[in-house]
Amino acid sequence: MVEITEKVELIKFDEEKYLKEGESIYTQRSEVEAVVDKIAKEGYSNIFLLGIGGTEFEFAQFEYLVKKNSTVEIYSINAADANTQRPRELNKDSLVITASASGNTVEIVEAAKWIVEEGIRVVAFTKKSGPLGKVAQNVIEANVTTGQCEYSYVLQSFLIYGLLNKRGEFDKYEKFADQIKGTFKNLLEIRKAFEPRADTIAKSIYDAPYTIFTGSGSLWGETLLFTMCILEEMQWVRTRPVTSSQFFHGTLELIEPGVPVFIIKGEDEFRKQDTRVEEFCKKINAEYYVLDTQEFAFDGIDPEFRELIVPWIVTSLLTERLAAHYEVYTKHNLQYRRYYRQFEY
Structure with missing residues (x-):
């Protein structure tokens, strides 16, 4: 993991509030596990996300x-x-799991x-008072005021991996x-380690005509989340x-100076x-940036569980930190939309 040799302050981020809300999220473990016990006892034929x-x-x-x-x-x-x-x-007999921060x-x-x-x-991860919360038979509402993705990930992991546990x-x-x-202390330190790079990267590519993003496996969803929902x-x-595999069947021809x-x-x-994408970019002298999750330690977690939390590392770095630095250079408020939820469509 990158060593922090000086105090790093995260821009547009309330560390104290984040840790406090993270503690609150974890206290909901028993609440979610009670839902797991109920669903497991009832049984289910398959799961839909x-x-x-x-x-x-x-x-x-x-x-x-x-x-x-799992075999489910x-x-x-x-x-x-x-x-x-x-x-x-x-x-x-299906089990449907869904989520909506707004409800x-x-x-x-x-x-x-x-x-x-x-x-x-x-089972809905949403506000109990919202339209979705009033429909779903089982509702889990995060007891926090902000919408960090990893809050949802921790609660959802209690449910989904708890169900796998009941299946043996x-x-x-x-x-x-x-x-x-x-989790939250780890992700705070990981954010701090990445903060200087986040600024450097955002400053370098925020005004590119477009940027190609590749990802794969458990991180493909995080790739889409950052590119589509944030950028x-x-x-x-x-x-x-x-995806890193599809990159070589079309997208590679779009690489040129400025992209x-x-x-x-x-x-x-x-x-x-x-790695194949990385080596290709080296070979043709492309402008490229690598976010390698292996650079970031997650203390207190056994190696066998690391695959389950790697997506949480990525979302905390990209969706949260890199996004904040893009905002600095684009001078475009992350909360401002032209069309999304602005009127009926």
């Missing part, structure tokens, strides 16, 4: 990791697509209504859940997200694909 936009991308890590470590059938479905064409595998994401609320009407169980597929769940108590929606920055490549390099079996 229902999202759209950011929520769909945030769920991607869980779909990937559950498919890798799990599907990630776009809410708008589900409303248009109901998945054949969705049945009365009123139009497509998700619409989907939840007909899913519940058909007697299918829904994650016997070390208790140990994992105990160890992630230090495109919140910064109006043009991006080209592409940087940002490589999000993970630690799973897809790392060799990320």
